[in-house]
Amino acid sequence: MSRQVGRKRLAPQQGEVIDRRTSFEFSFNGKTYAAHPGDTIVSALAADGERVFSRSFKYHRPRGLLTASFHDPGCMVQVGDEPNVRGAHRLAEPGMAVSSQNTWPSLKFDVKAINRFAGRFLTAGFYYKTFMKPEFLWPTYQKVLRQFVHAGEISPDTPHDYYDKRYAHPDVLIAGGGPAGMSAALAAARAGASVMLVEEEHQLGGHLRWTNPGAAAELTAEVAATDGIEVLTNSVVLGRYDQNWIAVAQRDLSHVRERLIKARARTLVVAGGLIERPYVFAGNDTPGVMLSTAVRRLINLHAVKPGERAVVLTANESGDAAIADLERAGVEVAHVADARTGEDVVRVHGRKDVRAVELTGGRRVNADLLVTATGWTAPTSLLNMAGDVPVYSPKAARFLPGGTADDTVLATGGIAGDGSLDQLCEHAEAIGAEAARRAANHRYHQLAAVPTRNDGKLSKPKGTAATLPELGVRQHPELFRASTHGIVDYSEDVSSKDLHLAVAEGYDSAELAKRFTTATMGPIQGKLETINAIATIAEATGKTIAETGTTTWRPMYTPVSLGALAGRIFEPVRYSPMQRWHEQHNATPLVAGQWIRPDHYGDPAAEVRNVRENVGIIDVTPIGKLDLQGADVPKLLNLLYVNKWSKLGIGRVRYGVMCAEDGVVMDDGVTGRLGEDHYLMSTTSSGAARVWEWVENWLQTEHPDWQVHVTPVTTAYASINVAGPKSRELVSRLTEGVDLSAEGFGYMQVRTGRVAGVDDCVLWRIGFTGELSYELHVPASYGLHVWEALLEHGRDLGVRPFGVEGQRILRLEKGHLIVGQDTDGLTKAWSAGIDWAIKLDKDDFVGKPELVWQKENGDGARLVGIQPVDRDVVPPEASQLVTSRGTIVGRITSSRMSPTLGRSICLGQVDAELAKPGTLLTVHLPNGSKVAARVTEHHAHVDPEGTRQNIDTPPSQPRPHATPVARSPIAPGTKTTTIASWQVDARRSSAGLRLTDHTLLAKVGVRGRHDGAIAEALGTSYGRTIRDNGSAVVVGSGPGEWLVLGSPGGQDKLLSRMRDLVENTGEFGTVIDQTHGRALLKISGEEAADLLAKVCGVELSDAATPDGAALRTSVARLVTDVIRLDDNGVPAYFLHCERSSGQYLFDALLDAGAEFGIEVDGTPAAPTL
Amino acid sequence: MIQLPCPWCGPRNASEFTHHGEVTSRPDVGTATPEEWRRYLYFRQNANGWVDENWYHTAGCRRFIRVRRHTLSNETEAAR
């Protein structure tokens, strides 16, 4: 049984959007109201006779319903914690707590007093005038103005809402779902285009919903029945940027309040219709003054009677139709003022409500409603953003598109011109078809450029450019302002008088007057007020409207929440294979770039002492590691490092420093020679990505002829530094195949061997801490196994872990610099205290000229060891070094209390003339006091002679140890099983969309020429994947780069098979095991591409990215290989990324997939591809 | 956001690339005067018009590519 709510509710209307079968309650300013589903907040309130919804911004005048649409300036309300809700658009919901904004002191308060008071200084330009002199009055101004602050309240306790985003690649994006937008969508879809149809309101139909509900329903049904049209209602196109990069706010979702869609549309069709403009006269903002479209919406969509006795000012058919609607709704039409015959209104009487309307000649008609129909504004903003300049048509009395927009942007419907419904639809169909044709051309060129398509031939689209039809315009009176002044900009409370004043004060162009008065700069952003503002400025300057021109429309078209713009926050995080162990052992986390590292485990000083006395282990996995192979690696090293590399023997390691071309120190690290043409370079943790790019830059742009292949292997290895006098004893208990004796494996040497049962470990004997130490690089999946074995087998030796802080103390005691800490963006190599490494007798190296000149000039600071005279004072890092007269001569770059020496120690940069050992310096502490400090002889404070690392205890015999367990970076669930020594998740899911960890698959990387013999032997190249005859899958993962995937545990066989393949070609190539260096995930299910479209901006359509496609792109801001390998017709994607970010990617995919019901499916017993 | 025409990957969003600035040429290290060298380090045309730029496809093929770009209109063409 239908029940209707609201005293002003009408009998059922043909086009109504409310559901009378049910109703619910919500509150407005504490009072309870009823609403039907489909009611907006304001339509429900109006149905109960409410007329005042807010107070205006400056003068705090009562404001009511004007447009009954999203853009109704007086209907902005607060809903719970959410301010600035468009009350005439947002649907009422059960239990919603709505309150009005701008209600100081209260919604019902008589505002005469305030008006009198405020009017004195809230005139045009009040922002600028108010904040002038006298300065002593500023606090008073502030106090008063704060009372005027509008726009609702933000609660600091509001929880963060969940927002997300999505990418889209429609052929044709249509802004506006009225008759023209729908007709264009139908024509485009029928021409084979994929269409995204975006409508701001809750239903398609546009003005047909109240002018011709039958036609609206018919077109809407046709759109729904046509394939290839994605309809987004309650969504809005916010902006159009270069190359049709289009922002859409989608609000019709259940799981998220607002979603930003980033669409790359091949063609954009602007079909935003027309917006009815208000009329300017005295009292035009009084509640009860409404536009003709507003009363037609109220009556036809919401069955609300807008008043009891009306005066109608009409200049067009919308006004005429409103009269018929009013009469049908039982509103008495007391007078019709027909502007086409010269009739006009002068003012309305009444403060909170219209009481009477004064007509030309002084006649006064009692009425509670004044309806105006004085013309239209074309919302051309999307066209303007595409380069168009609208042109004023005096005939149509509105601006029209200038026709100069980018040729990927077309317009139809009311924006483009006038016509009957049939004429508009016919025009829109022609535009839609042309949009589809242009999109097809564009798509053809795009597809031709991507390497991921399958071999199917791409056919050039047929169809020739159509001559675009034109819509004419109808005659409309130029009607903007009556004989009185009134409000032009309702949101900013700017009147036509203010604009006249602005012009009188010299702001005589539209752009100046706009800024001075803030007209068109409020929440409505000019959609209602621009043309009236321009007409008023034209009137005041004596120019025509065409001469005055329009102001510039910029994005956003409507306000959007910051949450929607932020979307999901994707911040890739990297973990070492031992991170979970660190967490379980109470490590204090340290955020170092993307890495989360253990800073210490409770007592860094004790960790330091244990390294000096016994043995400690530290997780140094983030150290950058680059695998370098090829005959020309020495040339590369000689070019990039300041020191010499030609004579580095196999098994040897050397420290090197890299500078940029300006001679400034960029990175440092050790590089070891593993084989004839095989080197492993280490970089700083933070510099790993930069150095890789740097190396590629020199190789690709300056020396493409050199035979060098660079492969980042940072996370292919878990890196563990074992340091301390007992480190040889500990390492030798677990190592096989390496002579660890002092003679057999000397300082600055490198070996490969088996550690704790794990093959292919790289061992460096180097010493950042100054102790005897071994840096173990272990295939990453076994990192935790080796870490735990070291702790277990070193228990009697007193082994304990140490963190980054302990390492920083140890290295400072030893005087090793940290690039970026002890150097900065101006520190040239001679200033870094590494004179011994700089070899100016090399013909060339990066930055050499600057270093030649620095040496000649002797300029710049010097890095020196420094010890405060007072051994208990630790000057904070960045403390300045000053002369007695206060001149700055340097700064402390590193400082700590040394647990070994029991005194404070520092490194610092000082002017060259003060760098002599023994020089007394003054340190200016942050608290203002000064302490004395002395330059030391060496950088090293502990063991400057370097004898500690020469300890020559004999190695021990290997001991039995636990069987190695390989672990994926993705934490398995509680139920696990073992496949080929891998511990894997044993969960089972049959959900429609599933995420599975496939990291255990064998992964081998191959490099060669992109078009050479290796490419031919592998049978594919960048962009495509094939199954080879040995049951492996060969992925063309980059230009001259392949990823070969095989079954779990099969990497050794695969490796040798690929090495043979490369060798047989005779071409220079490299083959590297990536099994442990990468994570591999699989998403499968019909909605897999929809999920990926939320985290990945690349088009995943079947045309661009079919089965077998391989590409590399950014997924949730992480560089990821995306490989499409369908499962018997069900879409499936493998995602391949650096191991350390595997868990991050896994979590991001689960988050993005939640709306599709994604589930984790454990690794299958026999994973196949 | 504009797209750049990667000759390897096809058109991709500019956010996948690292901008390496205008194409420069490295003077002979043996003979360069300080002025020549610093011109190479710091001076750029900064034209209002077509410029040749180096871009690195960081989140894609990881190739350095050369792109001709109009700095006013953002029109691009691959110039590998």
Ligand SMILES: [Zn+2]
């Ligand atoms: Zn690329």
